[in-house]
Amino acid sequence: MNLSAELRLKAIIDGTRAGTWEWNIRTGDVVFNERWATMLGFTLDEIQPLSIETWNQLCHPDDLKRSYELIGQHLDNKIPFYECLCRVRRKDGSWCWIKDRGMLVKQADGTPTEWMMGTHIDVSSEQESQQHFTHLAASVPGILFSFEMDSPDALRFTYVSERSYAYFGITCTAIEEDASAFFDIVHPLDSSEVHATVQNCYRSLSEASCQFRMVIDGAEQWFRAVARPIQDPFGKLVWHGMLVNIDDQKQLENTLARLSITDELTGLFNRRYLTQALNDAMELYQRYQSPFSLISLDVDHFKKINDHHGHLVGDNVLSKIAGLMADRLRTTDIVARTGGEEFLVILPNTTEKEATQIAETLRQMVNQAEFLGHDNTPFIVAISGGVLEMSEDIASVEELLKRSDQLLYEAKDRGRNMVLDEQTASTRAPLHSGSNARPHNDVEI
Numbered sequence: 001m002n003l004s005a006e007l008r009l010k011a012i013i014d015g016t017r018a019g020t021w022e023w024n025i026r027t028g029d030v031v032f033n034e035r036w037a038t039m040l041g042f043t044l045d046e047i048q049p050l051s052i053e054t055w056n057q058l059c060h061p062d063d064l065k066r067s068y069e070l071i072g073q074h075l076d077n078k079i080p081f082y083e084c085l086c087r088v089r090r091k092d093g094s095w096c097w098i099k100d101r102g103m104l105v106k107q108a109d110g111t112p113t114e115w116m117m118g119t120h121i122d123v124s125s126e127q128e129s130q131q132h133f134t135h136l137a138a139s140v141p142g143i144l145f146s147f148e149m150d151s152p153d154a155l156r157f158t159y160v161s162e163r164s165y166a167y168f169g170i171t172c173t174a175i176e177e178d179a180s181a182f183f184d185i186v187h188p189l190d191s192s193e194v195h196a197t198v199q200n201c202y203r204s205l206s207e208a209s210c211q212f213r214m215v216i217d218g219a220e221q222w223f224r225a226v227a228r229p230i231q232d233p234f235g236k237l238v239w240h241g242m243l244v245n246i247d248d249q250k251q252l253e254n255t256l257a258r259l260s261i262t263d264e265l266t267g268l269f270n271r272r273y274l275t276q277a278l279n280d281a282m283e284l285y286q287r288y289q290s291p292f293s294l295i296s297l298d299v300d301h302f303k304k305i306n307d308h309h310g311h312l313v314g315d316n317v318l319s320k321i322a323g324l325m326a327d328r329l330r331t332t333d334i335v336a337r338t339g340g341e342e343f344l345v346i347l348p349n350t351t352e353k354e355a356t357q358i359a360e361t362l363r364q365m366v367n368q369a370e371f372l373g374h375d376n377t378p379f380i381v382a383i384s385g386g387v388l389e390m391s392e393d394i395a396s397v398e399e400l401l402k403r404s405d406q407l408l409y410e411a412k413d414r415g416r417n418m419v420l421d422e423q424t425a426s427t428r429a430p431l432h433s434g435s436n437a438r439p440h441n442d443v444e445i
């Protein structure tokens with residue numbers, strides 16, 4: 001085809017719907033094409049006379065400043081092309097986004113002319129979509145992200161919303177440049193779970209979610225991440241998802257979990273937890289013969305304490321006994337208030353002899369402690385106990401509890417303020433001689 005260069009250039013410019021500009025950087029003269037004017041809602045005639053001032057008036061001042069800086073860099077040969085995104089005022093007063101591109105025109109031998117030439121392309125709709133997305137990402141209560149994986153161990157974040165800085169103090173750019181900026185602050189105890197989820201994403205190609213802790217400024221915070229793969233227009237799988245801070249929800253869950261196993265009055269474990277712990281201990285015993293002992297304790301004549309001093313003092317007695325027990329016992333022991341004035345203690349790796357000694361110490365501690373009545377008069381409290389070591393002839397938790405209760409009732413029958421284990425019960429001799437026993441509740445009150 002034998003078309004002139006001028007015709008071909010015009011066809012290309014018309015086809016791309018580009019506005020064109022030519023600017024004499026010395027005189028300030030400019031030439032715009034008709035498309036340039038219609039892009040902004042004008043006709044060329046309407047904006048005569050044309051000069052660089054026409055552009056200076058229509059371009060947003062902030063963008064104009066940036067534009068001249070970039071042109072300066074181009075004229076100083078620091079950048080090969082000039083390119084800037086500018087807001088430009090339309091005839092109706094609204095703003096449009098213009099992608100402004102151009103360069104200094106040079107002679108065939110490379111000598112610079114006085115002219116810069118380039119194009120203006122209206123990119124408002126792309127820019128508005130981008131702005132909408134940025135605003136949306138800033139307003140969702142979490143961090144939006146996209147990632148790709150060439151292998152299960154090569155995850156690359158292709159997008160992270162700006163909230164990453166508010167959440168982690170790490171910019172989205174830093175995470176996009178190097179995913180380890182994110183993975184490095186995953187809590188060490190949760191990092192294998194996070195990596196397993198990532199590997200699962202790679203293998204299953206389906207939606208994945210994971211809850212984990214991040215260590216931010218030395219403090220743990222819980223997050224939940226959900227991601228699902230979507231095929232991009234080039235056929236590549238890209239995971240898109242959101243990371244939400246669930247710390248409040250986790251705190252609440254932990255509080256509820258703690259409350260569900262805690263006795264409100266004493267802060268010790270409750271019967272529900274103890275039953276579970278006894279089942280676990282029994283299983284360990286049956287599988288690995290891991291020994292343990294059980295102590296049942298009950299406050300003597302507690303009804304009289306309540307009746308005489310009132311329920312509040314009764315509550316204080318229970319709390320004080322709980323405190324004495326918690327102080328004396330090991331952290332590996334499980335201490336529970338299992339009923340009104342009943343306590344149970346599981347002692348792992350403890351023989352009956354050792355457990356009986358511990359129960360006896362508890363009995364003495366309670367019996368020697370000073371309790372104060374409603375009128376601040378001191379009174380004495382006694383407890384009785386039954387001690388039993390788990391053995392092969394005990395078939396179930398129920399049987400274990402029944403046998404330790406029997407020992408406790410026998411201690412009550414024999415006069416209270418004493419501890420009995422299977423051996424002492426069979427010899428019918430109470431463990432304490434009575435010499436170190438202080439007067440009993442029913443005597444005192």
Ligand SMILES: Nc1nc2c(ncn2[C@@H]2O[C@H](COP(=O)(O)OP(=O)(O)OP(=O)(O)O)[C@@H](O)[C@H]2O)c(=O)[nH]1
Pocket residue numbers: 265298299300301302303304306310311312313314315318339340341412416
């Ligand atoms: N203050 C207080 N009293 C409670 C609580 N739970 C149960 N009680 C009371 O504890 C008392 C237990 O009485 P009993 O079962 O007769 O036992 P006891 O008086 O200690 O007699 P023995 O065990 O035979 O020595 C009852 O009066 C219950 O109302 C509690 O949480 N706080």
